[in-house]
Every structure is written in C-alpha cells, then in structure tokens.
Amino acid sequence: MKLLTHTLCLCLALVLALPYSYEQNDNNELHHDHHVLDRCQGLEMDAVALNEHGIPLFFKGDHLFKGFHGEAEMFNESFAELDDHHLDHVDAAFHMHFEDHPNHDHMYFFLDHKVFSYHHHKLEEGYPKEISEVFPGIPDHLDAAMECPKPECEEDCIIFFKANDIYHYNVKTKAVEKKEFESMPNCTSALRFLEHYYCFHGHMFSKFDPKTGDVHGKYPKEARDIFMKCEKFSEHSDHVERERCSHVHLDAITSDHGGNMYAFRGHHFIRRDEGNDTLTANTLDHAFKEIHSHVDAVFSFNDHLHMIKGDKLYIFQDDEPHALMDGYPKSVKEELGVEGPIDAAFVCEDHHIAHIVKGNHIFDVELKASPRVAENEQTISLFEKIDAAKCDSSGVKVFVGSHFYHFNSTMEFVAARALPEQHRISVELFGCDH
Incomplete structure (x- = not known):
C-alpha cells in the first residue's frame, strides 16, 4: 500500500510540474488547457505564419495565437485534420502567397519529414506527403520557413531554415540554393510581415536581409515589444521604441x-x-x-x-x-x-x-x-x-x-x-x- 501511495503521489507531482495543465473532454481525450499559455511570459514559438487575411498566427505546442493579442486556442479548431495525425506541434509553417503559382493561398505545415498543405483551412487531398516529394532538396526536421517574393529575393522562393543552414527554394524551377547567413542567429521561427523579414529565436527577434542574411541595427529585440500586446514588458525594453515600432493596432x-x-x-x-x-x-x-x-x-x-x-x-x-x-x-x-x-x-x-x-x-x-x-x-x-x-x-x-x-x-x-x-x-x- 505504501508503494502504491508513493507511486500515486509521484505521478501527481509529475503532472503538476508539466508546463501545461490538461482538461478532459466528453470523449475522455486529454487536451491542454489553453488558458495556461501566456504569450506575454516570453514563450518560444514553434512557428509563425500569416493566414490568408494577412493575420499572423503564432504556434506553440498544439495551440496557436491569432494576431497580436488574445488567448491561445487549439490549432485543430482552425486546421482540423492536424488532430487526426496526432500532431502535438509543428516545426515550421508558411503561407504560399504568389498569385501566379497554382498553390497560391495555401498554408504549409512541417513536422519531422512530413508536410501538410491546407487550402481554406481544409487539408489537401493526398496530404501529408514527404517533404522531399513536395520540396525536393529540402531537408527534414526544419526549424522555420517563410516566403520571399521577387525582387525582395532574386526569384520567388521559399526560405527554409535548419540550424546554420538556409535554403532558398525557387517555387518555379524547384532549384535549391544553400546559403550560410553568418550574422544571423539560428531561427526557431520566421515571418515575412509588411515586406520585412524577421527571425525569431527564443522570445527575441532580429530583422534581416533575406538575400544576404545581414542584420542591421540594434538586434536582437524583444518579440513582445513589437509583435504582442502585453501589459508589462522586459525591464530592458525601450518604451518609446516599442510604441513607435509595434505592429499592434x-x-x-x-x-x-x-x-x-x-x-x-x-x-x-x-x-x-x-x-x-x-x-x-x-x-x-x-x-x-x-x-x-x-x-x-x-x-x-x-x-x-x-x-x-x-x-x-x-x-x-x-x-x-x-x-x-x-x-x-x-x-x-x-x-x-x-x-x-x-x-x-x-x-x-x-x-x-x-x-x-x-x-x-x-x-x-x-x-x-x-x-x-x-x-x-x-x-x-x-x-x-x-x-x-x-x-x-x-x-x-x-x-x-x-x-x-x-x-x-x-x-x-x-x-x-x-x-x-x-x-x-x-x-x-x-x-x-x-
């Protein structure tokens, strides 16, 4: 009995120590309680991408935050079939926004060696597929991805990030150019927003040149200062710069x-x-x-x-x-x-x-x-x-x-x-x- 009691107490302690709390639905399935996630606490996002309306989506675990403020929600509420494949997070995501491309307005999600393609929040037939099948020459287990239209890049392309390696994938020819952006940190997520390019690393970000990877100016900066609407900020934040440069409405x-x-x-x-x-x-x-x-x-x-x-x-x-x-x-x-x-x-x-x-x-x-x-x-x-x-x-x-x-x-x-x-x-x- 003492052993059983000790085991139960240990299990309870482990559950309480988890970063998220859980709730049980009518089907006895466990889901994260999204109220525990607070973007203003300095979360490292798994992926960031614009939706079809140009609103940034910030992914963390099996949740997402829409826009610059508001609570987290389960990502299967917006992309239902992800739950069917038991995804508890995504590695990278981007929105294909090239009007002359057949997959214009599609959203892509990457996990391990698989890629998921969504159009109007419906999973495309035949997906998920191998990353190598859809984007030949691009490795598995990506860290981040983002679109880069011409002339901001030499050609319309997708930029993929994995550790120190950066891949420019030409969406028309499928040619891949591997680059090293020496002045940039490793990106845990990346976003093109208002024709600027942002590399997120932890809860910090750097603005960079998508052709060269050059980072100009005083970076890194706090993501919460610019991309989130928070009551309190880091003691290191420059309050005037934050309010000047914030993208929050x-x-x-x-x-x-x-x-x-x-x-x-x-x-x-x-x-x-x-x-x-x-x-x-x-x-x-x-x-x-x-x-x-x-x-x-x-x-x-x-x-x-x-x-x-x-x-x-x-x-x-x-x-x-x-x-x-x-x-x-x-x-x-x-x-x-x-x-x-x-x-x-x-x-x-x-x-x-x-x-x-x-x-x-x-x-x-x-x-x-x-x-x-x-x-x-x-x-x-x-x-x-x-x-x-x-x-x-x-x-x-x-x-x-x-x-x-x-x-x-x-x-x-x-x-x-x-x-x-x-x-x-x-x-x-x-x-x-x-």
Missing part, C-alpha cells in the same frame, strides 16, 4: 488644442509634441489613472480630451497633469446620444461636430447642443470596422491594423469606394525603420 488617436498627438495602445500611449516631433511614452495608469488601460476612442474638444471606454465617457484636461473633470465618468449614451462601446471618434479642426464610428456606421453629434443627439447616420463603404481615426487640417486619417489611410474630408472617407494609398503606422507616423 492602435486603440485610439487624437491631437490636443496645442497640436500634440496622443496615440493609445493597450496600457500605454505615445505622445508627439508639436513643433519638435519629440516622442515620449507613458502608461495610461500614470497619466490618466482613472482609465487604467485600454480606451476605445479619444477625441479632443474645447481644450479637453474626451476618452471613451466601454459605455463610459471620461473628460480630462489636455494640459498636464491630466485632471479628470468633476462628475465624470458619465454614460456615453447620456453625453453623446449613442450607446457605447464605440470603435472610433474624431472632431475636425475648429469644428464642434464629433463623428462617432460604430462598425461600418458613422454618426454626427453636435457638441454644443443640449441634449446631444447622434444623428445623420451613414454607412461607411470601405471598412466593416476601423481601429481609430483622427482629423486635422490635412484631412482624416483612418487606422486599421498596422496601416492608416488618408482622406481629404469626412465626406470623402464615408463615400469612398476605393482604398487610397496604404501607409505604415510605425514608419510614416512614428519614424520607425520597419
């Missing part, structure tokens, strides 16, 4: 009466001073302590910042320190005549109309009226949802994901049928190099 953006810009993301915001373009970063909890974190929309009116979070409106003085006005917060419905939450809000220069965006609908609120009423409802043609918007003397900037779009007026924004030129937030708004 903005929650809200506005300019105060002095022309100083405020851009909000998660628990942090970045301020750019008018005239000298100085950038500073701070936490909402420090500067707007009643908000704590995560605002839905912000607009400036009458020398005050109007900050919307859920169904509440907070009004702060836009001069520092940002004091909350007496009596606030109040309900968005009471103050603006529209139910919260909302997606974006902006007021154009020297005007007193707040433009309120919910989904693909926009309302006008006369801020000098009492009571205020949301009226003139219109449908936005180009976007189902936006993240943020601001208006100044140059027109309206609309923020979606990692990009923004410029329109000459609110009317043009609402009525437009074709997307204007796409601008990168990190590069063109904040002067980051990627």
Whole structure:
C-alpha cells in the first residue's frame, strides 16, 4: 500500500510540474488547457505564419495565437485534420502567397519529414506527403520557413531554415540554393510581415536581409515589444521604441488644442509634441489613472480630451497633469446620444461636430447642443470596422491594423469606394525603420 501511495503521489507531482495543465473532454481525450499559455511570459514559438487575411498566427505546442493579442486556442479548431495525425506541434509553417503559382493561398505545415498543405483551412487531398516529394532538396526536421517574393529575393522562393543552414527554394524551377547567413542567429521561427523579414529565436527577434542574411541595427529585440500586446514588458525594453515600432493596432488617436498627438495602445500611449516631433511614452495608469488601460476612442474638444471606454465617457484636461473633470465618468449614451462601446471618434479642426464610428456606421453629434443627439447616420463603404481615426487640417486619417489611410474630408472617407494609398503606422507616423 505504501508503494502504491508513493507511486500515486509521484505521478501527481509529475503532472503538476508539466508546463501545461490538461482538461478532459466528453470523449475522455486529454487536451491542454489553453488558458495556461501566456504569450506575454516570453514563450518560444514553434512557428509563425500569416493566414490568408494577412493575420499572423503564432504556434506553440498544439495551440496557436491569432494576431497580436488574445488567448491561445487549439490549432485543430482552425486546421482540423492536424488532430487526426496526432500532431502535438509543428516545426515550421508558411503561407504560399504568389498569385501566379497554382498553390497560391495555401498554408504549409512541417513536422519531422512530413508536410501538410491546407487550402481554406481544409487539408489537401493526398496530404501529408514527404517533404522531399513536395520540396525536393529540402531537408527534414526544419526549424522555420517563410516566403520571399521577387525582387525582395532574386526569384520567388521559399526560405527554409535548419540550424546554420538556409535554403532558398525557387517555387518555379524547384532549384535549391544553400546559403550560410553568418550574422544571423539560428531561427526557431520566421515571418515575412509588411515586406520585412524577421527571425525569431527564443522570445527575441532580429530583422534581416533575406538575400544576404545581414542584420542591421540594434538586434536582437524583444518579440513582445513589437509583435504582442502585453501589459508589462522586459525591464530592458525601450518604451518609446516599442510604441513607435509595434505592429499592434492602435486603440485610439487624437491631437490636443496645442497640436500634440496622443496615440493609445493597450496600457500605454505615445505622445508627439508639436513643433519638435519629440516622442515620449507613458502608461495610461500614470497619466490618466482613472482609465487604467485600454480606451476605445479619444477625441479632443474645447481644450479637453474626451476618452471613451466601454459605455463610459471620461473628460480630462489636455494640459498636464491630466485632471479628470468633476462628475465624470458619465454614460456615453447620456453625453453623446449613442450607446457605447464605440470603435472610433474624431472632431475636425475648429469644428464642434464629433463623428462617432460604430462598425461600418458613422454618426454626427453636435457638441454644443443640449441634449446631444447622434444623428445623420451613414454607412461607411470601405471598412466593416476601423481601429481609430483622427482629423486635422490635412484631412482624416483612418487606422486599421498596422496601416492608416488618408482622406481629404469626412465626406470623402464615408463615400469612398476605393482604398487610397496604404501607409505604415510605425514608419510614416512614428519614424520607425520597419
């Protein structure tokens, strides 16, 4: 009996020591409890790839994280047949994005000597296959993979990584060129995003030239600073650089009466001073302590910042320190005549109309009226949802994901049928190099 008790205690201790907890489904199958996985703890991802909508997927064990924030989910929820083959992780993954290639928009997953090909989240007939059959000349047990279109590479190719070896696989001729990228660390996963190339190693990353492997600038850097939306960051993080260069979408953006810009993301915001373009970063909890974190929309009116979070409106003085006005917060419905939450809000220069965006609908609120009423409802043609918007003397900037779009007026924004030129937030708004 003592031996049995000792054995049971040992087994329990081993289970508690595992990095993931487990839950049992109706079929008595054990699955990882995805709530245990926290990307902000510095996980080393097994693979990273864009999906067909350009959203990064981060793979860890039999889970994946979609985009830059949110909890993990089982990868068989998106790629069901992987479970049929008892995959508990993938070695590498990439999205084939060459429009003239027969397998355009396919996603490939690699494990050991096998490759899986998915189209619209369905496993292609005949897969999995041997890697050597689909990609002749490419070794088994890969570390990472990524696509590289011409002219960013000499020809349209897939770059495969295994330890110190790098293989450029020509997707048209199937020729393989083996290279050594001496200045690069060994990649545990790799990603092409916004025409830049990233090698992840542990929870760090380096940006590199896909032709030569050269790494320019101060690398490695924290992946959590740029590719994740986390409350807390490494003590070694440069907070201004993180907010400048992050690819995570903005929650809200506005300019105060002095022309100083405020851009909000998660628990942090970045301020750019008018005239000298100085950038500073701070936490909402420090500067707007009643908000704590995560605002839905912000607009400036009458020398005050109007900050919307859920169904509440907070009004702060836009001069520092940002004091909350007496009596606030109040309900968005009471103050603006529209139910919260909302997606974006902006007021154009020297005007007193707040433009309120919910989904693909926009309302006008006369801020000098009492009571205020949301009226003139219109449908936005180009976007189902936006993240943020601001208006100044140059027109309206609309923020979606990692990009923004410029329109000459609110009317043009609402009525437009074709997307204007796409601008990168990190590069063109904040002067980051990627």
